Amino acid sequence: MTERVAASSGRSGRRKRPTMLDVAREAGVALRTVSRVVNEDPTVGAQLASRVQAAISALGYAPDERAQQLRRGTSGTVGAAVRNLADAHPVLSAVDNAAREAGLAVLAMSTEDDEQRERAAVMSMCRRRVDGIVIEPIGMSHDYLSTELAAGLPLVAVDRPTGGVEADAVLSDNAAGIGMAYRQLALHGHQRIGYIGDDERIFTGRERAAAFRACVAASGGPLDGMTHPGAVSPGRISAALAAVFSGPTPATALITGNAETTIEVLRHLGADAGRVALVGFDDFPLADILRPGLTVVAQNSAVIGRTAIDLLVARSADPARPVQTVTVPVELIARGSGELPPPD
């Protein structure tokens, strides 16, 4: 790592920031008048206002939002406790946009799929007195939030419901998505379809595996050895793949339960990836530049994010409104991999 020290001698040390009082003195008016100008109170005269404005820009004054929040009692911020900040997160982006339109800033924190970190992040948000929290729940139990909820904290769960406490939630239609994937493969001649997905201890893993089993049962297909939920680790994926594609009646097609699994499966299939019919739950960037293109069940992140903020704002306005769960439809995007015929 190369370090280059610039010629400049740096800054002039930390001066204290100008406060409203400084502006008032500079403009020769009372403190309260500066406040009025900042808040565009129409009762202040035009030439006096411009004098204050001049003082504001002369001093480079910017109001301290913490003090405003403290005084006003509202923070204008929503917390977003998301699983991951490193990977693509279209829902967070949608939340950010919707929040901005509602005049709210977003305090995003990563939970890294860790229950302790989720709790730490959420409690930190509470201490900051955010106006609401959007959470991708990790843990099974969110009892630690019951006091905050009772105090009126608007909380919206995204992707999975909260456990132990009642809160608004925005979920994707997991069962419908699995159904779409299954029907698409069946439509293209597949009778033996395998499923590899997330751990059933996780809500989405549970819902999708259950939906898959229901599809198989409904179509009268063979059930045993076709459903493989579990943690996303290279070893387990490899074993699951071996199980699905071996035995007397090997699968001819595969449904993967989330993006991570899909990618790990593709990694294992390697050069064979083009030969097996595959539909993945979750779209991801670059799914379209694979050969063949990857057929996916895509969640509608934009709608999910916006709905989450809508629910947050609604609860904020009326803390007593009934708890609501919104299910957002998913969409099948056919790109080729799900339309491959069986080997025969």
Add this chain to the structure above:
Amino acid sequence: MTERVAASSGRSGRRKRPTMLDVAREAGVALRTVSRVVNEDPTVGAQLASRVQAAISALGYAPDERAQQLRRGTSGTVGAAVRNLADAHPVLSAVDNAAREAGLAVLAMSTEDDEQRERAAVMSMCRRRVDGIVIEPIGMSHDYLSTELAAGLPLVAVDRPTGGVEADAVLSDNAAGIGMAYRQLALHGHQRIGYIGDDERIFTGRERAAAFRACVAASGGPLDGMTHPGAVSPGRISAALAAVFSGPTPATALITGNAETTIEVLRHLGADAGRVALVGFDDFPLADILRPGLTVVAQNSAVIGRTAIDLLVARSADPARPVQTVTVPVELIARGSGELPPPD
């Protein structure tokens, strides 16, 4: 979108949050004593402390961090103004982790590559009195920050330097990266190499294009028609590709100047992608599952993020220290696409 209204009657309305004074009354002690207990001041007696603790948990009290910040004069928060929140952002993740270890929370805001939004985001952070800002600069000029910088705001630019004001910066070694890419292709027999990259109005686009030209000049190769900087739009990429691969001496290999360009190029190449030698600047998830695997020049996001926070903390401790620019090495990851031989 399906809506389901749960049976529950919702919450009990918004109660006011308990304050330190409430705890003091509950425990029958003075306000100041509660503060001492919260801050683990050892001068408070054991049984009194436990009595206060009991009152705290009975009331579900959590200190108001805004008031603490106001009083203490520090916010324990760093702002992160990043280009994008929707796509993968390993640097942000590294910043988040490093900041957490330093006891700082991260207020992440997206600038969406928009100069106005960058400014709005940064000013909003300033109003929140963050202890420092990590920024991926968008605009050419950051003069609007000069007052804040003079007031001692620690500012660290990441990926690109700030314009018009002096600030610490963490940059990748763009020239070395382009050099690595060029040498790798030359090593595998390529003599005519093309470059498609970002607009030269953008710092990284400028640096990388310049480095590429220097490589070509140094190896005595043909320069004209080989360097194609510009905005990343499907139309321009398509035109650039046509230009590079046509004419009397078409290129046999390609360097792409950033991840966006790489992906757009792959999209255009389609089935031919496996036939052209390609090295991309920037690694991205899934680059390894393409066929052939994509050879890339990878930036060290983890080091970049950590260094940014280190610089921030250092400047916070000593506002007068000289401005510093740290250059982080890049790494070539050979996965196949950069090792393809020329067609002959």
Add this chain to the structure above:
DNA sequence: AGCTTGCGGGATAACGTTATCTCACCCTGA
């Protein structure tokens, strides 16, 4: 002229915390 009205603008008290100062108290030593 004296009174009301309206309006621009100033003093002051919150908001919830922490820092400084003060004080009451207990224990020790002479």
Add this chain to the structure above:
DNA sequence: TCAGGGTGAGATAACGTTATCCCGCAAGCT
């Protein structure tokens, strides 16, 4: 018995805003 120190805990003043109250002043009315 009393001085002296150390210790635990309370009163009070900030931090930078905004909200409430109030006042001075000019104009319009009788």
